[in-house]
Amino acid sequence: MTTREMIRCGGRSARIQSAVHAAVAALLREGDRAGLTLPMVAARAGVTPSTLYRRWGDLPALLADVALQRMRPQEPPLDTGALRGDLRAWAEQYREEMGSEPGQAMIRDVLLAPGGQQAQPCAALVAAQLAVIDARARGRGEAGFDVAAAMDLLVAPIVYRLLFAEAPLPAGRLESLLDRLLGPG
Amino acid sequence: MTTREMIRCGGRSARIQSAVHAAVAALLREGDRAGLTLPMVAARAGVTPSTLYRRWGDLPALLADVALQRMRPQEPPLDTGALRGDLRAWAEQYREEMGSEPGQAMIRDVLLAPGGQQAQPCAALVAAQLAVIDARARGRGEAGFDVAAAMDLLVAPIVYRLLFAEAPLPAGRLESLLDRLLGPG
DNA sequence: GGCTTAACGCAAAGATTTTGCGTTAAGACA
DNA sequence: TGTCTTAACGCAAAATCTTTGCGTTAAGCC
Incomplete structure (x- = not known):
């Protein structure tokens, strides 16, 4: 049997x-x-x-598998004591890691998987990190934020620039994106 | 000689x-x-x-070349008489075209080119269309908008969702992104 | 320890990619 | 128009990658 x-x-x-x-x-x-x-x-x-x-x-499928493993965060997002600082720190680190030569290659490898089926889990990893930041903020009594909105306003511009533009997102623009997400201040 | x-x-x-x-x-x-x-x-x-x-x-390089050709817009963006309508109409059409089965394949093919070197011209095509909309608005006496900001706030979320998420950007969220770009109203 | 079978190694067969060389024809110039 | 140069092509052999069949190993379960 x-x-x-x-x-x-x-x-x-x-x-x-x-x-x-x-x-x-x-x-x-x-x-x-x-x-x-x-x-x-x-x-x-x-x-x-x-x-x-x-x-x-396939080789692309293998590379995508390896890339996804290496994208898995080793540590929880840095705790700066306040939501805005946490988000800024996380976004800067994410932009830096993914903007590096191996980082760009990892994103590309993930997208190259047959059917692009590793891309969704890749985004899920990012969303999970953002959810941790949100939960921590609410635990402090702060207002928190919408993770989906953060994906649109923070993650999407960072990744889009890495994939399609010549230069990564400048620090100044990141700050203005934070304003748009959390409100100025 | x-x-x-x-x-x-x-x-x-x-x-x-x-x-x-x-x-x-x-x-x-x-x-x-x-x-x-x-x-x-x-x-x-x-x-x-x-x-x-x-x-x-390479086959990927060939497919990327073909995809880039097919992404070249045939017509200027639809003129609705006002900036906000122009942007909304363009964004909805872009999301629809790129969200379709062949559209997704085109984006992926462009990214798959060795070195990802077709991605930059691809983004340039989009930026050019946005620049047309901006110029037309200014010609009407409207305020116009920052094309780079529109790439971050409109194009990036649309494309990011297509590549990494299961569902395309909902219409409601597109409207709120327009609010963030142009101001509510 | 014994059983079942998923996963591996090996090697042959099949398909793709590379490369050398002769040929064709595009572009420049008189 | 004619001639010259050489980039781009066709062909075919060679090298490399990919698939597939079959025997063997060992993981998981009693």
């Missing part, structure tokens, strides 16, 4: 997954994104290419 | 370019983006694959 939950997630599979992730990270550090191929990753990880093709299907 | 301007842009080259563009458009209409390959395009266009590899370098 077939037992349920027949997806294997430990032992050899887990070992291979972390080896592959490490191999991708190492190869990306050494530059030459353009010439990166799936057989290269396989060789570096000590695995057959066919294994990677079967598990991830 | 080598003469300057040795880039050929007419005759056979132009003929091949339009044949290839037409072939890509036809194959995209017939679905199966995922299985689309460069040799397929070459066969449809009646050209050798090596020609395409030499001219475009």
Whole structure:
């Protein structure tokens, strides 16, 4: 009788997954994104290419998986004592991280996944961080804010500029976006 | 002596370019983006694959080129008689066009170009349309608006949602973004 | 320990991408 | 119009990547 939950997630599979992730990270550090191929990753990880093709299907899909892992925040947003400061600090850090060379590559890799299906979880990570900031503000007795509005007014301009413009969002404009979201002051 | 301007842009080259563009458009209409390959395009266009590899370098680069062509607006923005109406009409149409299945594919293709180097011209097309609306408003004696601010407050949320969220920007939120850009009223 | 089977390795087959070389024709100039 | 130069193309071989079938390993469950 077939037992349920027949997806294997430990032992050899887990070992291979972390080896592959490490191999991708190492190869990306050494530059030459353009010439990166799936057989290269396989060789570096000590695995057959066919294994990677079967598990991830594609090089873009693999890169998107790795990128999403690396985008997962390690720490909760910095606590500056007040909502506006928290949001400003978070936005500046996010812009800086994503504006860096590896950061831009991560965003692009996430979007490149077949069907773009890693993009939604990527936005969810951001929204979760904003929700933490909002909850903390309300815990202080502050007014809080609408996370969806913040996605439109803060995150969207930052990311759009990274993807489509030559220069990242200037600090001054970030401040005026904060005004529009929270009201001046 | 080598003469300057040795880039050929007419005759056979132009003929091949339009044949290839037409072939890509036809194959995209017939679905199966995922299985689309460069040799397929070459066969449809009646050209050798090596020609395409030499001219475009890549399938993503070719798709990005085609997508950018198709994003070029055919008509100036609709004239509703007032700035706010012009902006609302343009934004709704843009959201609709880019939210459609082929529209989403076009945006993704533009971003997928090696180095993402087609994204900047893509944003420039949008900015040009907004500049037309602004100039027309000023010609009427209206106040006009800052195109860069409109990119941050209108275009960025629309595109960000298309790329990262499950649902496009709701009409109600678009109206509130217009409020934030032009002031309520 | 034994059973089931998901996941892997290997290698052959198939498809794509690259590359060298001869040929065609676009653009410049007389 | 004719000639010259050379960018761009076609062809085909070579290199590389991707898929697929099949035997083997080991994870998860009793």
